[in-house]
Amino acid sequence: MTRLLAIDTSSAWCSVALSLGDSAPQLRHELVSAGASQCLLPWIENLLAQANQQLSQLDAIAIGIGPGAFTGVRLGLAAVQGLAIATNLPVLPVASLDAIAAQLTKTPHFAKIKPTQFVIAVDARMGEIYWAKYEFNSSTSLPLRIGNIQLSKPEEIDLRNIQYLAGSAIKEFGERLFVNHSFPSEALDPEISISALGILELAQQMFKAGQQISVNQLEPLYVRNKVAFTTNEREIAFKKGTR
Template sequence: MTHILAIDTSSAWCSVALSLNDAAPIVRHQKVSAGASQLLLPWIQELLSEASIELADLDGIAIGVGPGAFTGVRLGVAAVQGLATAARLPVHPVASLDAIASQLVQTSAFIASGAQSFVIAVDARMEEVYWASYRVGITRLPARQGDIHLTAPEGVELTQIDFVAGSAIAEFGDRLFASTPRILAGTHLDSTIGVNALGVLTCAQDMWSKGMQEDVHLLEPLYIRNKVALTSIERSLQHG
């Protein structure tokens, strides 16, 4: 089995996971806000030491490339660029919503729901939502239907969707379901699930099995939004 190190710092959590042959992955996952830069490299060294392997023994490094917090995404990508270059390792860039989707389909609530189509919707700040639609297929991972979108909460397309998950549910509530209030009456919601290195690892293992490794020199963040902050005028209008 492959040894893949997975990293995600695209949210308020610092998250690192390492696959270990047939054993369960070892994980560090902690809410740190702005402290990920102090924990990331020590955690990586801890996991490698616990597995009794060196960085060069890895088959690749997976990284959550966003969309997400601008500074966090840059931190994770920069760290992987340095590590993979030094050890001459391929990389596996994973979109944060794809990582969340891979985790969601393994939860007992999702399995019990029998859902076949679902949406991951994540708070993108600035009164917007990152979202994407997925379908459960015959393979281990769900298939994303098209691109990751950035819209107002009311712009999330939920027609013929069986399940909705992500932080946008708690952040925007009724606004998210304005066009499809029937979903609110059901139980097929998960507002707490977020991106985790385990989800990144799951996606990366699938990519590795398909020969989808990437040269580290091609690695870059996934930016859905070009603008990362509101101007003072825009903020005043928003709250006025």
């Protein structure tokens, strides 16, 4: 029986899932904005208590390493570092877009369309998006990412040969995503967002493959080095927006 704790704080959601073998995982998933720092550890303690488990009895801790909100990513990693060091547990690092992709393939809407190639695109702030391409075969349990996660302007997304598009960038940027390619409404999912269940799904496969790492090797996946505009850049952007 594989026992895993999965955590994600890379978005406005605080999400924690606990899996104990074949039983359905327990999940706490709420929109908290900047309140994850106050919720995360109490939620973990509560889920463990409900399951009558100690953290040290688990096999590993899975964590969403980003890309995502800079502060949120750091919060999640710091929490996992403390928990893993205290219990000598290995960790399973999961990229946020990969977790969303894993969740997406389980949705009825996706299953009805049956796309073999799709893109996850999420709002990266500062007028940009994080996005990645995936392949999916119904005979396999998880989608396969094609290449690296990208950071670009919405207009620069590559949607060639893509049959389905999902993620928060659809609502945030609308037609800016569809400059060179259009999609029917049934091939879009603007509502899906990251959850610890997606982290958990990938982590379970990673653990089976022996891909857990020491907490000393844990690093965030930022993709973007710059996390905020300067005052001058904000003023320029404001002036452009008022023209």
